[in-house]
Amino acid sequence: MNRFRPNCLLGQAPPEGSRTAAQLPELAATGVVLAASGVSPLMFVATAAGLGSMHFFAEYALLPALFAVLLITGIAAWQCWGLVRGIAIACVAGPMAGVGLDIVRAIGFRAFGTMPGSMPMLMGVLITNRTALGPDVWSNLIGWGDHILVNGISFALVYVLLFGRPRWWWAVPYAWLIGTIFMLSPDMTMLGDIGPFGLAMGSGFAITVYLAHTVYGTVLGVIVARWGRLELPIWRRFCNRYRRASQVNGTL
Numbered sequence: 001m002n003r004f005r006p007n008c009l010l011g012q013a014p015p016e017g018s019r020t021a022a023q024l025p026e027l028a029a030t031g032v033v034l035a036a037s038g039v040s041p042l043m044f045v046a047t048a049a050g051l052g053s054m055h056f057f058a059e060y061a062l063l064p065a066l067f068a069v070l071l072i073t074g075i076a077a078w079q080c081w082g083l084v085r086g087i088a089i090a091c092v093a094g095p096m097a098g099v100g101l102d103i104v105r106a107i108g109f110r111a112f113g114t115m116p117g118s119m120p121m122l123m124g125v126l127i128t129n130r131t132a133l134g135p136d137v138w139s140n141l142i143g144w145g146d147h148i149l150v151n152g153i154s155f156a157l158v159y160v161l162l163f164g165r166p167r168w169w170w171a172v173p174y175a176w177l178i179g180t181i182f183m184l185s186p187d188m189t190m191l192g193d194i195g196p197f198g199l200a201m202g203s204g205f206a207i208t209v210y211l212a213h214t215v216y217g218t219v220l221g222v223i224v225a226r227w228g229r230l231e232l233p234i235w236r237r238f239c240n241r242y243r244r245a246s247q248v249n250g251t252l
Contacts, residue, residue: 026081027237029072033083034161036065037154040146047126048186054126062150082237083161086228090156093223097216098152104212114204116191120147156220164236165228171221172214179213 043057069087076084102120109115121135124143130136135143159174183197183206191198198205 023237026076026079026083029076029081030083030086030161033069033072033087033157036069037157039065040150040154044123044126044187044190045185048188048190053129054123055129058127066150086160087157089224089228090153090160092227093160093220094152094154094156095149096152096223097156097219098148100219101152101212101216102148104215105208108204108208108212112204112208114201114208116194116198116201116205120144122190123147152216155216156224159220160224160228160233162233164233165224168218168221168225171224172217175213175217175220176210178216179209183209 039057039061043054043062046052046057047054073084073087076087105115105119109118120143121140122143123146124139124141125131125135127142127146128139130139155175155178159171163170163174188194188196188198192200194200194205198209
């Protein structure tokens with residue numbers, strides 16, 4: 001049996017026949033990865049909306065989602081799908097962009113008082129179910145890991161899989177949209193019920209959020225545009241498959 005697999009991460013593709021045969025499973029796997037990418041960001045929203053505890057969602061939704069993404073990543077690497085290149089660049093760009101976002105957020109919190117508290121520390125307390133006890137080293141590690149790694153990669157994955165490798169500035173309005181949804185969501189009640197766009201704290205909250213997300217979008221967009229190797233987003237690949245199927249059916 002021939003076990004040779006091309007180097008997918010460097011952009012080398014398998015033979016054309018195998019690409020065609022693997023296309024439908026790859027599209028299905030991409031859909032699963034997109035769905036799994038929404039779990040971590042939506043946990044905070046669901047908790048704020050009173051649908052359950054973040055500890056519960058982390059155990060019964062986030063962990064299975066992470067397992068599914070890891071499993072699909074292994075399959076994608078073995079089959080040499082383009083999906084694995086999208087996951088790889090998201091795993092690099094997401095955390096780097098997340099660090100940039102949190103630097104701005106921390107400056108706003110500590111230097112200007114425009115943020116009501118530390119989001120990663122709050123998330124860590126909620127995930128580890130230490131609401132009554134307060135943060136400790138373990139909860140802080142979990143919170144920062146979820147905020148920078150899991151959330152950072154999740155939003156980067158959505159961007160890469162939906163848009164492919166567009167011009168770098170596309171990621172900036174994408175990040176602004178994330179920030180806007182955040183400030184209009186039930187999340188605001190978890191930060192002291194500061195209202196939509198944090199207006200109870202003045203304009204500084206919204207300014208800080210948009211500045212932080214501008215940094216996130218800029219870093220994400222530049223890295224994906226410069227080093228990304230996922231040529232086509234999922235909807236383009238789906239349309240191409242549908243078009244080819246229609247052409248084949250039309251010739252019968």
